[in-house]
Amino acid sequence: AGSLVATANVNAASAIDGILSSDELKVCFEAGYIPFEMKTKDGRFIGFDIDIGKHMARTMDVKFVPVNTAWDGIIPALQTEKCDIIMGGMTITAQRNLKVMFANPYITIGQTVVIKPELEGKITSYKDLNDPKYTITSQLGTTGAEAAKKYLSKAKLDLFETSADGVLQVANGKADAFVYDLPFNALYSSQHQDTVVHLDESFTYEPLGWAIRQDDPNFLNFLNNYLTQIKNDGTYDRIYSKWFES
Ligand code: ARG
Incomplete structure (x- = not known):
């Protein structure tokens, strides 16, 4: 020194x-x-x-x-x-x-979840996803990944290099929910109304x-x-x- x-x-x-x-x-x-x-x-x-x-x-x-x-x-x-x-x-x-x-x-903004249409009505809040029977996706290195680890620690978490790949798992029915920034989720779900549903309750301050x-x-x-x-x-x-x- x-x-x-x-x-x-x-x-x-x-x-x-x-x-x-x-x-x-x-x-x-x-x-x-x-x-x-x-x-x-x-x-x-x-x-x-x-x-x-x-x-x-x-x-x-x-x-x-x-x-x-x-x-x-x-x-x-x-x-x-x-x-x-x-x-x-x-x-x-x-x-x-x-x-x-x-x-x-x-x-x-804040984090929200996009779920597969089959879960509509069953999952009414992100909190309902905190269960080992659910698979969550998000993007590597994002606050979405951090939020999933923190608030949905009981669920299985799969991280993808791009948000497109993460949300696609849900649209394909291979995963149950995608955690990501609200603006992305809102826009994506409005463009893919037949394959995903947006729960627009945001649960982080970002x-x-x-x-x-x-x-x-x-x-x-x-x-x-x-x-x-x-x-x-x-x-x-x-x-x-x-x-x-x-
Ligand atoms: N807001 C989030 C974060 O900071 C996600 C940002 C993703 N941005 C992007 N250009 N892909 O982790």
Whole structure:
């Protein structure tokens, strides 16, 4: 251990320096999280997070560069500088906050369950699924997986690399319920009314925030003030209605 003076990080580089010198804002997300980030058939990325990311890049007068990343490797991707920021509907959790800095929440959601139609009426709350006879699915490394372990510890849990694979087990009747973020579940079930049923009672509190590398107060300050601005000048509402009210 050195002296206080020797260890003080007086001139830490901000991600802002790299963004401005490269003229690129590199954004990590994991496509497949409707309606926040999706990949179109012709390979473009669209969604709520993507539109905000593009607007943010425009505000900084740099190019928006999408970095589609497996969810369970997304924090390492940020840490190894594959991107400057995670804009992927990431829940601000205490555990993650020990590794990354989060800007203020841009939206708050909660976990819900999607069940197979045969269970409609029998399962009226997520709590009814806490039984060894049920198989639950979720996505690896998500707060959905954590919520299933915590609140449905008696059920069998199968985790999948993508949310699409997890929810498909329920749609196929191979699993009983899928635990995931409410916006995804609401949209998926409205698009697959014949194969799944949504119980829209949310049972966790989950503020979602943009994540950046540690020790970067300059970028954090930029992000929080940028968020306040777009929340109050109509930009956020315009993008929100485009993806959540159609
Ligand atoms: N909010 C959840 C979490 O933080 C799920 C986010 C999934 N996001 C995604 N882009 N696939 O764990």
